[in-house]
Amino acid sequence: MALRVALSAFLTLFVAMGIGRFAFTPQVPLMIQAHQLTLTSASLVAALNYLGYLCGSFDAMRAHRRVELRLLAGVWGAVILTLLSAFANGPWLHGAIRFLVGWASGWAMVLVAAWSNEQLHRHGRADLSAAVFAGPGCGIFVSGLLGVALHTLQVSAGLAWAAYGALALLLIALITRNLPRRGELHRPDQAPEPLVLDRNLKRLVLSYSLAGFGYILPATFLSQMAATRFPDGVFAQFVWPIFGGAAMIGILLSILTRRWGHSHVRLALVLWAQALGVFAAALLPGFIGLLAGALLVGGGFLSVVQLSLLCARELAPKHLRYMAGLLTTGYAVGQLVGPLLSFLSTALLHRLEPALWVAGASLVWAGLLVWRRNG
Numbered sequence: 499m500a501l502r503v504a505l506s507a508f509l510t511l512f513v514a515m516g517i518g519r520f521a522f523t524p525q526v527p528l529m530i531q532a533h534q535l536t537l538t539s540a541s542l543v544a545a546l547n548y549l550g551y552l553c554g555s556f557d558a559m560r561a562h563r564r565v566e567l568r569l570l571a572g573v574w575g576a577v578i579l580t581l582l583s584a585f586a587n588g589p590w591l592h593g594a595i596r597f598l599v600g601w602a603s604g605w606a607m608v609l610v611a612a613w614s615n616e617q618l619h620r621h622g623r624a625d626l627s628a629a630v631f632a633g634p635g636c637g638i639f640v641s642g643l644l645g646v647a648l649h650t651l652q653v654s655a656g657l658a659w660a661a662y663g664a665l666a667l668l669l670i671a672l673i674t675r676n677l678p679r680r681g682e683l684h685r686p687d688q689a690p691e692p693l694v695l696d697r698n699l700k701r702l703v704l705s706y707s708l709a710g711f712g713y714i715l716p717a718t719f720l721s722q723m724a725a726t727r728f729p730d731g732v733f734a735q736f737v738w739p740i741f742g743g744a745a746m747i748g749i750l751l752s753i754l755t756r757r758w759g760h761s762h763v764r765l766a767l768v769l770w771a772q773a774l775g776v777f778a779a780a781l782l783p784g785f786i787g788l789l790a791g792a793l794l795v796g797g798g799f800l801s802v803v804q805l806s807l808l809c810a811r812e813l814a815p816k817h818l819r820y821m822a823g824l825l826t827t828g829y830a831v832g833q834l835v836g837p838l839l840s841f842l843s844t845a846l847l848h849r850l851e852p853a854l855w856v857a858g859a860s861l862v863w864a865g866l867l868v869w870r871r872n873g
Contacts, residue, residue: 516637
């Protein structure tokens with residue numbers, strides 16, 4: 499039973515996050531090449547995705563009815579909307595689809611994280627909780643390799659979206675029957691006392707919000723930065739799979755080091771490693787800077803998610819779904835601000851690097867917030 503829950507949650511996050519949300523990143527160069535987007539309009543489309551993610555996660559946090567229906571709608575919504583992206587053209591239609599995909603993935607992320615964590619602890623397999631969060635990284639890695647193949651074949655952006663959607667459809671069809679039934683995600687008779695946010699929780703939420711802001715610019719634009727620096731090189735196509743592969747390795751390292759020191763200290767170290775990656779991508783020229791950015795930012799991407807939720811469980815064990823929603827909402831706010839900053843940076847300065855400097859500084863601050871814990 500525990501393995502079935504872990505695999506179902508893993509594949510749900512693989513599809514809803516790794517494909518539904520993040521297939522946009524390797525698609526940006528194709529859509530710019532097809533004159534569907536510019537670098538500036540891509541920032542706005544990305545911002546709409548993060549606004550949808552904010553709405554979906556906030557709604558999931560506060561939902562008391564039809565909770566399981568929201569999860570199914572989130573999973574299948576990510577699949578269907580990815581397929582519909584094949585027929586979209588222009589920034590406004592893509593922006594509308596990205597907004598809805600963001601909403602769907604916000605539902606999926608919060609509700610799957612809470613459901614799988616509770617079920618795995620109940621079955622005595624809490625060790626599998628971290629492995630669930632390798633799902634988005636694996637999705638990024640696989641969809642990134644698919645993107646390399648599609649680029650090599652020189653397919654259109656529309657056909658590429660159809661390929662991503664078909665992969666998502668196949669995977670979700672395999673595990674839909676294993677997702678929670680009515681009453682598994684919300685039981686009114688077992689509602690805990692209201693949560694009071696103490697100083698540790700507030701600092702954790704602010705840190706996670708800054709983490710969302712700090713990582714999202716390189717996560718969104720690494721592929722385009724590589725395509726700009728190496729217009730005729732193969733490396734540009736592999737930046738995104740490297741990011742996803744590093745995310746999976748980061749989760750593996752998090753599992754292997756789970757007994758080394760306190761979770762909040764490990765979280766701070768991962769955030770500072772991400773900051774180094776952002777600064778490297780902005781400051782180091784050519785291949786080295788982008789590779790360091792992909793490895794360090796990607797390597798910390800999912801570990802930050804997993805460790806932040808672990809800290810939330812330690813600080814508020816009876817309020818995991820609420821805390822997952824609150825953290826994800828803060829993360830989404832940070833992600834929303836990131837593309838708006840990149841829009842200003844590219845529109846006013848015609849460069850993305852100044853926005854990356856601010857993003858790196860925010861990750862340094864995020865680590866400082868959780869380095870020490872009161873009480």
